[in-house]
Amino acid sequence: MNNEADNTIETRARCECKDCIIRALIFEHIHSDQVFDLCRNKREAFYKKGEVIVSEGMEIHDLIYVREGLVKYYKQVSPIKTQIISISRAYEFTSLLSIFSEKQYIHSIAAIEDTRVCMITLEQLKKMVLENSRFALGLLEKMSKAADNVIQTFTTINQKHLRGRIAFILLHFANEIYKSETYNLPVSRKEIAELIGMTTENVIRIMSEFRKEKIIRINGKQIEITDIPRLNLISTHG
Amino acid sequence: MNNEADNTIETRARCECKDCIIRALIFEHIHSDQVFDLCRNKREAFYKKGEVIVSEGMEIHDLIYVREGLVKYYKQVSPIKTQIISISRAYEFTSLLSIFSEKQYIHSIAAIEDTRVCMITLEQLKKMVLENSRFALGLLEKMSKAADNVIQTFTTINQKHLRGRIAFILLHFANEIYKSETYNLPVSRKEIAELIGMTTENVIRIMSEFRKEKIIRINGKQIEITDIPRLNLISTHG
DNA sequence: CGCGGCTTTGATGTTCATCAAGTAAAGTGG
DNA sequence: CCACTTTACTTGATGAACATCAAAGCCGCG
Numbered sequence: 001m002n003n004e005a006d007n008t009i010e011t012r013a014r015c016e017c018k019d020c021i022i023r024a025l026i027f028e029h030i031h032s033d034q035v036f037d038l039c040r041n042k043r044e045a046f047y048k049k050g051e052v053i054v055s056e057g058m059e060i061h062d063l064i065y066v067r068e069g070l071v072k073y074y075k076q077v078s079p080i081k082t083q084i085i086s087i088s089r090a091y092e093f094t095s096l097l098s099i100f101s102e103k104q105y106i107h108s109i110a111a112i113e114d115t116r117v118c119m120i121t122l123e124q125l126k127k128m129v130l131e132n133s134r135f136a137l138g139l140l141e142k143m144s145k146a147a148d149n150v151i152q153t154f155t156t157i158n159q160k161h162l163r164g165r166i167a168f169i170l171l172h173f174a175n176e177i178y179k180s181e182t183y184n185l186p187v188s189r190k191e192i193a194e195l196i197g198m199t200t201e202n203v204i205r206i207m208s209e210f211r212k213e214k215i216i217r218i219n220g221k222q223i224e225i226t227d228i229p230r231l232n233l234i235s236t237h238g
Numbered sequence: 239m240n241n242e243a244d245n246t247i248e249t250r251a252r253c254e255c256k257d258c259i260i261r262a263l264i265f266e267h268i269h270s271d272q273v274f275d276l277c278r279n280k281r282e283a284f285y286k287k288g289e290v291i292v293s294e295g296m297e298i299h300d301l302i303y304v305r306e307g308l309v310k311y312y313k314q315v316s317p318i319k320t321q322i323i324s325i326s327r328a329y330e331f332t333s334l335l336s337i338f339s340e341k342q343y344i345h346s347i348a349a350i351e352d353t354r355v356c357m358i359t360l361e362q363l364k365k366m367v368l369e370n371s372r373f374a375l376g377l378l379e380k381m382s383k384a385a386d387n388v389i390q391t392f393t394t395i396n397q398k399h400l401r402g403r404i405a406f407i408l409l410h411f412a413n414e415i416y417k418s419e420t421y422n423l424p425v426s427r428k429e430i431a432e433l434i435g436m437t438t439e440n441v442i443r444i445m446s447e448f449r450k451e452k453i454i455r456i457n458g459k460q461i462e463i464t465d466i467p468r469l470n471l472i473s474t475h476g
Numbered sequence: 477c478g479c480g481g482c483t484t485t486g487a488t489g490t491t492c493a494t495c496a497a498g499t500a501a502a503g504t505g506g
Numbered sequence: 507c508c509a510c511t512t513t514a515c516t517t518g519a520t521g522a523a524c525a526t527c528a529a530a531g532c533c534g535c536g
Contacts, residue, residue, distance in 0.1 A: 075393060077393065077394075077397050078397065081397065083393050083396070083397070085389065085393065096382075097382070097385060097386065097389075098382055098385075098386045099382065100375075100378045100379045100381075100382035100383075101379055101382035101383035101386055102382075102386065106386065106390070126375060129371055129374060129375050129378070130371045130372065130375065131371070132371070133367055133368045133369070133370070133371040133374055134368065136367060136371055136374035136375065136378070137338075137364060137367050137368065137374065139378060140338045140367070140374070140377060140378060140381065141338045141339055143338075143378065143381055143382065143385070144334075144335070144336055144337065144338035144339035144340075144381065145338075145339035146385075147335060147336075147381070147384075147385035147388075147389070148335065148336045148339055148340065148344065150385075150389055151323065151335070151385070151388055151389065151392070152344070154389070154392050155313060155315065155321050155323065156315075158321070158396070158435055159315050159316070159319065159321070161523075161524095162523080162524070188481095188482065188483090189482075189483065189484095190481095190482075190483095197396055198524080198525085199524080199525055199526080200482085200483085201483095201484085201485085201525080201526085201527095202524070202525080204483065204484060204485085205484085205485080208484075208485085220483095399491075399492090400491080400492070426513095426514065426515090427514075427515065427516095428513095428514075428515095436492080436493085437492080437493055437494080438514090438515085439493080439494085439495095439515095439516080439517085440492070440493075442515065442516055442517085443516085443517075446516075446517085458501090458515095
């Protein structure tokens with residue numbers, strides 16, 4: 001980062017990978033020349049809210065990581081039913097989930113907010129793993145964490161009644177995603193239903209109940225949680 | 239494996255790790271001297287059916303892999319409710335699940351059949367990762383697969399009604415675990431309930447229904463699936 | 477401006493958990 | 507080895523939780 005040949009420094013100054021916050025997480029153990037390599041080979045892409053990034057069944061060519069925005073991982077479980085596996089934001093590595101074990105995607109990914117992603121090919125990624133075992137260890141940690149999160153969320157939600165699920169997910173958006181008790185829901189009521197395993201009608205019904213009980217305020221997509229303790233209680237108890 | 243010094247060969251002949259079938263899976267990319275290392279440092283343990291191997295909250299010191307038997311991963315989700323995350327047999331690496339991301343176990347592991355496990359410390363494992371990046375890549379693949387399996391099973395079961403869940407799990411034991419349509423259930427009715435998210439009473443009720451409909455025969459713990467096509471239909475449809 | 481998708485509310489029916497109660501099996505201590 | 511306790515299994519009846527159906531208002535978009 002200091003005592004390198006000038007031309008290199010200059011080249012790298014133009015490489016945004018060097019300082020990409022993502023690097024600090026997954027790529028913390030990367031060598032300088034690997035960063036350079038990465039920078040030349042990575043591709044960037046932008047997706048508008050609603051656009052599909054990858055579809056179930058497509059061949060996995062790349063590691064796709066979210067630099068900015070919000071995406072959903074989902075699966076068509078029947079002709080009429082979709083299951084959302086996870087909603088994840090930048091710096092989370094849900095995208096690590098099956099890229100090392102499957103040839104084709106077993107779920108789809110779509111942007112639910114405007115999203116910028118970077119992609120590096122699996123060959124490149126594997127090359128980096130083979131060349132740098134500290135990087136490999138970092139990947140193991142990230143993948144472990146990502147899987148734990150998904151499994152943890154599943155088991156938590158499964159235990160709860162519908163009111164508890166809604167409470168949980170509203171708090172999840174407030175605490176984990178937006179860090180604020182006021183936010184614009186990035187997903188439709190239908191998508192919430194697909195995420196926590198219930199019907200759209202009941203999502204709406206229960207959100208209305210919460211509104212009537214003065215726990216939240218609703219204005220279309222905008223949610224304001226006015227009684228956090230109460231909502232916490234409903235989430236943990238039920 | 240051939241052109242090594244005699245003493246080494248002799249030493250290794252006494253090392254069962256060398257030929258442990260596990261090695262062929264997770265440890266396929268391991269160097270000979272790493273095997274020797276592994277062999278000296280690994281510990282073996284035996285657990286009788288019902289014994290707890292690790293408890294939620296304990297510090298994670300080791301990678302524990304099942305050499306023989308059957309174990310369940312489970313979580314106490316409330317004072318009165320247990321959720322079984324996964325039932326896994328030898329050569330499956332469910333044990334990889336959170337060892338790289340957590341300090342303490344977030345679920346417990348117990349033997350549901352007599353089980354023999356090997357343990358190597360996390361330090362040793364990490365050392366092996368750092369020394370041998372092909373091994374690291376192997377671990378990434380195994381962990382990815384293990385996580386996929388759990389998540390896949392969860393989403394599959396969640397979609398189904400109770401009859402479908404029972405059908406699914408009975409077929410799962412037949413196809414994946416025992417490779418036979420006749421087998422002794424290693425788990426109680428209660429544990430099946432904890433695995434597929436329903437009450438014990440309904441597990442029994444529906445198994446009785448299947449018996450009356452001549453889809454299975456039941457004799458205590460022994461199950462014989464007599465109408466596989468029918469059971470498949472119930473599993474996939476409902 | 478009209479069509480399709482999203483949202484909302486109410487009424488109805490199904491699925492499933494809970495409760496109750498009894499039998500069988502399996503472990504426990506004298 | 508037998509009385510005793512506990513744990514697993516089983517069936518039926520009831521009610522609660524939830525999905526489904528139906529109908530209508532809303533909004534964005536071609």
